[in-house]
Amino acid sequence: NPSKAEAIADEYIDRFETQVVETLADAVAEADIVSCVTLSTEPLIKGEWLTPGTHLDLIGAFRPQMRETDALCLRRAEVFVDTYAGAKGEAGDILQAIEEGEFALDQIQAELAEVLTGARPGRSSPQAITLFKSVGASLEDLAAAIEVWESLPEQPTQ
Numbered sequence: 001n002p003s004k005a006e007a008i009a010d011e012y013i014d015r016f017e018t019q020v021v022e023t024l025a026d027a028v029a030e031a032d033i034v035s036c037v038t039l040s041t042e043p044l045i046k047g048e049w050l051t052p053g054t055h056l057d058l059i060g061a062f063r064p065q066m067r068e069t070d071a072l073c074l075r076r077a078e079v080f081v082d083t084y085a086g087a088k089g090e091a092g093d094i095l096q097a098i099e100e101g102e103f104a105l106d107q108i109q110a111e112l113a114e115v116l117t118g119a120r121p122g123r124s125s126p127q128a129i130t131l132f133k134s135v136g137a138s139l140e141d142l143a144a145a146i147e148v149w150e151s152l153p154e155q156p157t158q
């Protein structure tokens with residue numbers, strides 16, 4: 001929606017370089033980071049649009065029937081997930097690509113905790129296309145809440 005895109009770009013112009021583009025394909029091809037936070041049931045991002053070094057962040061589509069990307073995105077990328085359980089049970093992008101015979105669960109590189117602890121490596125090279133699929137783990141919510149709580153100024157006790 002062009003008018004909504006303009007409104008968002010205007011809202012963030014003081015903090016980021018923003019621009020409205022004509023086509024999603026052109027925007028994705030130019031982007032270093034692509035974030036999707038939608039309730040889509042049809043792929044919005046196509047694997048053919050991704051360029052070397054792109055990171056694709058999929059936060060929406062948290063049910064098996066939802067999907068933000070096509071299977072080619074998963075085939076071209078090093079895939080990371082918030083949790084293996086979430087990927088196996090809820091991640092429509094992954095589950096639908098598996099149904100199509102285009103991806104397998106054992107192609108997931110690591111879950112977030114493994115990367116953060118150093119148990120498994122992250123991106124293999126600056127040119128690698130990476131994809132992070134989150135379905136929303138409660139542990140992530142707790143970590144965010146702790147960060148916010150700890151950043152608040154001390155409140156006087158009554």
